Structures are given as C-alpha cells and as structure tokens.
Amino acid sequence: xxxxxxxxxxxxxxxxxxxxxxxxxxxxxxxxxxxxxxxxxxxxxxxxxxxxxxxxxxxxxxxxxxxxxxxxxxxxxxxxxxxxxxxxxxxxxxxxxxxxxxxxxxxxxxxxxxxxxxxxxxxxxxxxxxxxxxxxxxxxxxxxxxxxxxxxxxxxxxxxxxxxxxxxxxxxxxxxxxxxxxxxxxxxxxxxxxxxxxxxxxxxxxxxxxxxxxxxxxxxxxxxxxxxxxxxxxxxxxxxxxxxxxxxxxxxxxxxxxxxxxxxxxxxxxxxxxxxxxxxxxxxxxxxxxxxxxxxxxxxxxxxxxxxxxxxxxxxxxxxxxxxxxxxxxxxxxxxxxxxxxxxxxxxxxxxxxxxxxxxxxxxxxxxxxxxxxxxxxxxxxxxxxxxxxxxxxxxxxxxxxxxxxxxxxxxxxxxxxxxxxxxxxxxxxxxxxxxxxxxxxxxxxxxxxxxxxxxxxxxxxxxxxxxxxxxxxxxxxxxxxxxxxxxxxxxxxxxxxxxxxxxxxxxxxxxxxxxxxxxxx
Amino acid sequence: xxxxxxxxxxxxxxxxxxxxxxxxxxxxxxxxxxxxxxxxxxxxxxxxxxxxxxxxxxxxxxxxxxxxxxxxxxxxxxxxxxxxxxxxxxxxxxxxxxxxxxxxxxxxxxxxxxxxxxxxxxxxxxxxxxxxx
Numbered sequence: 001x002x003x004x005x006x007x008x009x010x011x012x013x014x015x016x017x018x019x020x021x022x023x024x025x026x027x028x029x030x031x032x033x034x035x036x037x038x039x040x041x042x043x044x045x046x047x048x049x050x051x052x053x054x055x056x057x058x059x060x061x062x063x064x065x066x067x068x069x070x071x072x073x074x075x076x077x078x079x080x081x082x083x084x085x086x087x088x089x090x091x092x093x094x095x096x097x098x099x100x101x102x103x104x105x106x107x108x109x110x111x112x113x114x115x116x117x118x119x120x121x122x123x124x125x126x127x128x129x130x131x132x133x134x135x136x137x138x139x140x141x142x143x144x145x146x147x148x149x150x151x152x153x154x155x156x157x158x159x160x161x162x163x164x165x166x167x168x169x170x171x172x173x174x175x176x177x178x179x180x181x182x183x184x185x186x187x188x189x190x191x192x193x194x195x196x197x198x199x200x201x202x203x204x205x206x207x208x209x210x211x212x213x214x215x216x217x218x219x220x221x222x223x224x225x226x227x228x229x230x231x232x233x234x235x236x237x238x239x240x241x242x243x244x245x246x247x248x249x250x251x252x253x254x255x256x257x258x259x260x261x262x263x264x265x266x267x268x269x270x271x272x273x274x275x276x277x278x279x280x281x282x283x284x285x286x287x288x289x290x291x292x293x294x295x296x297x298x299x300x301x302x303x304x305x306x307x308x309x310x311x312x313x314x315x316x317x318x319x320x321x322x323x324x325x326x327x328x329x330x331x332x333x334x335x336x337x338x339x340x341x342x343x344x345x346x347x348x349x350x351x352x353x354x355x356x357x358x359x360x361x362x363x364x365x366x367x368x369x370x371x372x373x374x375x376x377x378x379x380x381x382x383x384x385x386x387x388x389x390x391x392x393x394x395x396x397x398x399x400x401x402x403x404x405x406x407x408x409x410x411x412x413x414x415x416x417x418x419x420x421x422x423x424x425x426x427x428x429x430x431x432x433x434x435x436x437x438x439x440x441x442x443x444x445x446x447x448x449x450x451x452x453x454x455x456x457x458x459x460x461x462x463x464x465x466x467x468x469x470x471x472x473x474x475x476x477x478x479x480x481x482x483x484x485x486x487x488x489x490x491x492x493x494x495x496x497x498x499x500x501x502x503x504x505x506x507x508x509x510x511x512x513x514x515x516x517x518x519x520x521x522x
Numbered sequence: 523x524x525x526x527x528x529x530x531x532x533x534x535x536x537x538x539x540x541x542x543x544x545x546x547x548x549x550x551x552x553x554x555x556x557x558x559x560x561x562x563x564x565x566x567x568x569x570x571x572x573x574x575x576x577x578x579x580x581x582x583x584x585x586x587x588x589x590x591x592x593x594x595x596x597x598x599x600x601x602x603x604x605x606x607x608x609x610x611x612x613x614x615x616x617x618x619x620x621x622x623x624x625x626x627x628x629x630x631x632x633x634x635x636x637x638x639x640x641x642x643x644x645x646x647x648x649x650x651x652x653x654x655x
Contacts, residue, residue: 277579280618281534284639288540291641297547494559
C-alpha cells in the first residue's frame with residue numbers, strides 16, 4: 001500500500017498563493033467504449049490573478065462559473081461532489097447581497113476559505129499537489145500524485161507576467177496515476193487563449209466547453225453545460241439517479257449567486273431578481289419531474305413518462321436561454337457571434353415542429369394550441385443562413401412570448417411563407433394587449449409592454465430585444481404588425497379584452513455559394 | 523375519509539404541475555390557480571382550503587385600487603388571507619427570493635418558507651408536517 005504523503009511543506013507553499021485557484025479533481029475510470037483505455041481524469045486548471053489587474057466581479061464570476069462547470073460533471077466520486085458543495089457554499093456566501101461590507105473586505109476571508117477547501121480536497125484525494133513558488137513575475141506549479149516515492153509530473157505549469165500561461169492537461173488513469181499518462185496536450189499562450197480548448201473525444205464538459213469569462217465564447221460556458229446536462233436523451237434520463245437530481249438542484253442554487261455577480265456588473269436589481277426567478281422556474285420544473293420519475297410516479301403510464309422526458313428537456317432549454325439572456329444583458333458578450341453564420345442543418349418544417357414541441361409544457365394546462373401553416377414545398381426552399389444556437393434563441397423567445405401572453409383556450413398561429421428572396425415567419429397570438437402607443441418600445445433592452453408587465457407573468461424585457469438583435473444580425477428583422485382587438489375571446493378573470501397580435505420575422509434565404517456575399521452580415 | 527384540500531397559487535406552469543402531481547399521488551386534492559386574483563375569487567366564493575401553498579413573485583392584481591404591489595405579491599396575498607379573510611389554514615410559501623428581509627416578512631403569515639428549488643418529496647414532507655402541527 002502506498003503511503004500517502006500529506007506534505008506539509010507543499011501545503012505551506014500553497015498557502016502562500018492567495019491568487020491561485022485550482023480545481024484539480026475529475027474522476028472517471030475508463031472511456032465508455034474502451035474499458036482498457038484510461039480516461040482523462042485530471043485537469044490542472046489554474047486561474048492566476050494578479051491583484052489589481054483583474055476587477056473583482058469578473059474574477060469571481062469566472063470562478064463561480066468554473067465551480068458550476070465542475071459541479072455539473074457526472075463525477076462518480078461522491079466525495080468530490082461534497083467538496084464542490086462546500087466550495088459553492090463559500091461562493092454563495094461571498095455574493096450574499098445582504099452583506100453590506102465592501103467586496104475588497106470580504107475577499108481575503110473568501111480566498112482563505114477556498115484555499116482551505118482546496119487543500120483538503122487535494123490531500124483527501126491524493127490526486128495532485130501543487131508545488132509552487134511565487135514571485136510577482138513567475139509562478140511555477142508542478143503536479144504530483146501525493147504518493148510518497150512517486151516522481152513529480154514532468155509537465156510544469158508556468159505563469160509569467162506579460163507572457164501568459166504555459167500549461168498542460170494530463171490524461172491518465174486514477175489508479176495508476178503516474179504510469180498511465182496516456183495523452184498530453186500542451187497549450188501555450190496568453191491567459192485568454194487557454195479557454196478555447198478543443199473538444200475531446202469523450203466530451204468531458206470541462207474540456208469541451210469554455211469556461212465563463214469576459215470573451216464572447218467564454219461567457220457561454222455555464223449555459224452550454226446547462227443545456228448539455230439537461231438535454232440528456234431518454235435513455236440517460238431513465239437511469240437518472242438521486243445524485244443527478246442533487247446536481248441539478250445544486251446548479252439551480254448556483255443560478256442565483258451567478259446572477260448576483262452579474263448584478264454587480266449590470267447594477268439593475270429588479271432585472272436580476274426577475275431573471276433569477278425566470279431561470280429558476282424551469283429548473284425547478286426539471287427537478288420536480290426528475291424526482292417524480294425517480295420515485296416511480298409514472299411507472300404505470302409509459303406515455304406520461306415519455307411526456308415528462310420531453311418536459312425536462314424543454315425546461316432545461318428555457319433555463320439555458322434565460323441564462324444566456326442574462327449574460328448578454330450584463331455586457332459579458334455582444335452580438336459579434338453572428339460572424340459565424342452557417343447554413344442551418346435542419347429542414348424548415350422539422351425545425352419549427354420541434355420548436356412547437358418545446359412549448360408543450362408551457363401551453364398544455366391552459367389549453368393553448370399551436371397551429372403550424374406552411375406550404376408543402378417549404379422544405380425545398382433551400383437552406384437558410386444562421387448561427388444555429390442564436391437563431392434558436394430568437395425563434396424560441398418569440399414563440400415563448402406568444403404562448404405566455406395568450407389567453408387560455410386560444411390558438412397560436414405560426415405561418416411560414418416566402419416573400420421575394422426572404423423567408424417570412426408570422427406568429428399570431430390572442431391575449432394580453434400591446435399598447436398601440438408603444439409598438440417599438442417592446443423591442444428595447446429590458447423594456448416590457450406596459451400592459452404585459454401589469455397583467456401577466458413577470459419577465460425581463462429581453463426576449464424581443466434579443467430576437468431583434470439576432471435577426472438583424474442575420475440581415476433580417478422582427479416587427480409587430482398592427483394588432484387587432486378581439487372581443488370574441490373570453491379573457492380570464494380580471495384581464496382586459498383580448499388583442500390579436502402578429503409578429504413577423506423576415507430573413508434572407510441562403511443563396512448558391514457564389515452569391516453568398518449578397519447576404520447582409522454584421 | 524375526506525381528502526385534504528390544497529390551494530396552490532403559482533403563476534408558473536413549468537414548475538407547479540410537477541409538484542402537484544406528487545401531492546395528488548399522496549392523496550391530496552390540489553386546486554391549482556395561476557394568479558392571486560383567481561385565488562381570492564375562489565376564497566370569496568366559499569372555497570375553504572386546508573392548506574395554501576403560494577409563490578412570492580407573481581403578477582400584480584390588475585386593479586389600480588389593489589394593495590398588491592408588483593413585487594412579492596405573494597406576501598400581500600398571504601396577509602390578505604390571514605387578516606382580511608381570517609383564514610386559519612396554514613400557508614407554505616415557495617420562493618426564489620433569498621433576501622432575509624423579504625423572507626422575514628413572508629414568515630409573519632406563513633407557517634413554512636421553502637426556497638426553490640425543492641423536490642416534490644421535500645414539499646410533501648413539509649406539507650405533512652405543517653398539517654399535523
């Protein structure tokens with residue numbers, strides 16, 4: 001039996017590094033398709049901050065986001081889960097909005113607690129210990145197994161002022177940590193570059209997705225993980241465990257502090273509260289249905305069970321969309337992503353039908369129907385040019401609004417047709433009126449229709465704003481056609497006479513490759 | 523034996539029904555309403571629940587004269603249930619609000635306050651506790 005080395009010398013060195021934050025532990029024994037092949041298990045991840053160089057809110061958002069990513073990993077080690085929980089508690093404590101002391105004052109205690117948890121984690125798992133020396137210019141970290149007699153890893157992580165970071169990813173098997181270094185990818189570059197890691201074959205979330213940060217790509221880290229983890233396929237869902245539900249619960253708890261961090265940047269309390277509310281709602285749904293599945297509530301009703309799987313996926317999408325909105329609203333990213341326009345891989349009809357299915361959990365209990373009208377030849381119209389993820393967001397925002405503000409037992413009409421060289425989508429719904437004096441204001445950032453905010457669910461006022469930004473980025477647009485009063489529809493108690501509103505999306509179709517430059521792009 | 527009646531007030535359809543299904547499976551009769559206006563009307567029309575479960579952040583009552591403000595409508599709703607309608611049934615508040623000041627305010631009228639996310643089983647446990655006490 002190896003003797004565990006709880007090297008106090010190294011511990012002392014680590015304690016001297018208040019700016020070093022690491023998440024050293026990932027555990028999984030083998031790749032799923034090859035039990036003999038050790039799977040990537042250790043990511044040595046450094047977040048080196050020079051005091052004064054990085055603004056605190058950004059820095060901590062990054063860190064909390066990183067913890068979120070780690071928590072979402074389907075780790076087998078319950079210990080690790082507990083460690084992350086502990087780290088999360090500390091992070092949540094830090095951003096407690098009721099704490100009136102200055103951030104700077106809280107920083108030291110916070111870092112001290114984090115450091116202690118990390119030290120315990122490192123020692124308890126004997127996975128890696130960082131030997132480090134620090135000057136203001138250079139930080140060197142060497143990973144070891146913590147097993148007495150074992151050599152240090154050959155790879156060394158350097159951070160040098162003004163030169164960035166040289167660092168390494170170790171692929172190895174946990175039980176043979178030193179001998180089984182299987183693959184080693186080396187990345188050299190400046191601090192920001194380390195976030196754009198290539199996807200690994202086994203899609204390890206920590207590698208597959210960039211972590212949240214100030215760059216447009218980085219900001220989507222948490223969101224993608226939410227999507228990826230919640231949009232599991234049916235088979236995976238059937239093997240849902242209590243542990244998985246706990247993890248989703250954890251991430252939901254995490255949403256609030258994340259948004260509090262965003263608040264520090266955005267300085268809009270009410271907006272953040274609403275956003276937190278809106279993100280948590282669908283995640284609460286995910287937890288409720290996942291728990292019910294676990295408890296066998298739908299065991300005798302396979303159809304119902306299937307429906308719940310659909311619900312879970314769609315609610316996770318909704319939550320992810322909200323998280324993305326929050327990140328955008330906080331100025332973490334901008335709309336420069338639209339430079340990455342590509343042909344949409346899905347057929348038009350299928351695409352819209354899928355979006356309608358997405359709305360099922362929202363509309364079912366109020367008897368709201370969605371009718372899709374499209375010409376038979378729609379799928380022959382050719383591809384359309386989009387950035388898939390963001391196009392989805394625009395369409396989802398519009399359809400979600402249409403259903404959300406519809407009165408019970410009404411029908412949302414989704415009509416797709418072609419006008420010249422543009423594809424046109426019209427969404428008509430009957431419900432809460434839009435004040436005719438504000439046709440454009442509803443598209444402004446964080447602005448809601450006066451009547452919508454008075455009569456209906458709380459919203460963040462971002463859905464239509466984002467939809468317009470995105471669609472304009474594609475060279476298209478979204479607008480409100482003149483609404484018509486509908487006195488035949490019975491409004492719910494206390495609600496005003498219904499109005500039939502039509503929103504119209506226009507965007508250019510894709511042309512043959514040689515004409516692609518005709519498409520207006522940002 | 524008569525089933526216990528629960529009035530469940532929450533404007534969000536995503537989350538409410540997952541919780542309700544669990545309560546119904548445990549043999550409670552649950553009356554879901556998506557606004558405080560409808561909830562108040564139900565009470566006014568003689569519906570007497572054994573327990574009220576209410577969200578805190580909900581749409582305001584569409585009436586200028588209403589005392590319910592646009593934020594944390596649930597607190598005002600709970601107050602009305604206790605002070606105006608003199609209901610003696612317990613109230614459980616569900617919320618995402620973590621501000622202790624708001625929570626304290628809600629606790630004046632509610633027997634229990636649960637911060638979302640919660641699992642249906644946790645809710646059921648609290649419902650049983652509150653009803654027993």
